[in-house]
């Protein structure tokens with residue numbers, strides 16, 4: 105177990121903040137015993153030909169947008185890790201087609217189950233994206249710009265080009281961390297890494313293209329018509345599977361640290377793939393180490409308060425973020441709604457209060473069709489969210505348990521509303537009535553998920 109410094113000291117005097125209000129990512133560095141060093145070095149040793157690791161030497165707080173204090177108010181804070189510069193000059197590199205300075209790799213088509221990532225050349229990347237043609241631009245994130253590309257073997261890929269910042273070595277550390285972590289991952293519900301390019305101040309990641317927008321866009325109705333409950337349940341289960349794989353079946357276990365609706369990409373069949381491993385952390389080799397004391401990173405509104413308080417990172421921080429995500433999926437709201445009345449601003453707080461008052465129906469996304477079966481399913485999903493969100497991490501379920509509970513909810517919902525799973529599903533109409541939710545008054549944290557016959561999953565929190 106790592107020795108943890110006093111969070112108070114770190115907060116009071118050793119954090120620097122910088123502002124970028126577009127994003128909500130948070131990164132707070134505890135550098136007293138910065139285990140990132142040992143982690144990166146350890147991980148680097150394990151991979152045969154590896155990156156030269158640049159270790160952070162200074163302390164900083166990296167918070168991209170709003171953080172919530174105990175009273176639920178939002179303070180403007182920022183993130184340093186990715187720079188503001190939009191300098192994407194291609195000229196300096198257009199003549200270069202040499203391989204990048206990172207040389208770890210193998211073929212993306214390898215079936216060995218080993219980590220795979222191609223070390224792309226500039227030439228390949230330029231060809232794939234037609235010189236980063238604006239016509240191929242598909243998105244812009246806190247870390248840079250994303251382009252659609254086509255590799256010479258015909259694979260369609262997303263090319264993520266990091267924003268340049270020569271002065272911030274954290275960018276490089278994060279980039280290398282992302283490649284190292286991502287290259288170890290292979291799961292249907294996780295976006296696959298194809299390769300990377302790192303040379304000078306140019307940092308590019310090439311990943312599987314998932315072309316149907318983000319979950320957040322779907323919830324906003326920007327892609328499709330807002331997702332039916334059955335589709336949301338399938339997506340929640342996909343995310344639970346992805347996180348179960350990372351926590352339980354990947355070697356070493358991986359904590360994603362930035363689970364949020366905009367990091368979940370949706371396929372044409374409305375299934376989910378989790379992306380973005382910029383903040384992910386691998387657990388130490390030593391299985392006795394159950395948590396890591398580290399920089400606090402994540403996104404405002406999704407961040408585990410226990411992690412913020414103690415700097416101890418465990419997989420239960422992802423479980424907390426997953427709880428926030430479930431609430432987001434059931435309500436359609438963002439985790440922080442700064443334009444709503446005060447009591448509704450922090451969506452999880454508002455939703456959980458309504459749930460406990462027996463009014464889960466009030467928080468249900470107005471786009472969702474109201475039926476007795478869907479009302480019941482939403483209530484059960486919110487109860488699962490409630491246990492994911494308990495303040496003490498030990499009391500939260502594992503992701504595997506969350507997946508099992510969601511399967512059961514889906515099975516019951518399918519039995520009660522088979523038509524919800526057919527193609528005839530349509531969004532709620534304003535005229536459809538609201539049905540009361542049965543058993544909504546349960547206030548105990550000891551909850552059961554199951555059918556009326558008592559066939560249930562139980563989870564008891566503290």
Ligand SMILES: Nc1ncnc2c1ncn2[C@@H]1O[C@H](COP(=O)(O)OP(=O)(O)OP(=O)(O)O)[C@@H](O)[C@H]1O
Nearest residue numbers: 127242243244245246247250262311312313314366
């Ligand atoms: N693999 C992909 N396939 C298709 N589109 C993608 C892919 N990855 C990202 N995008 C698109 O690019 C946008 C920006 O993605 P990116 O991961 O850089 O940023 P973000 O997750 O929104 O922000 P941040 O990096 O600050 O968390 C996404 O919202 C999505 O629309």
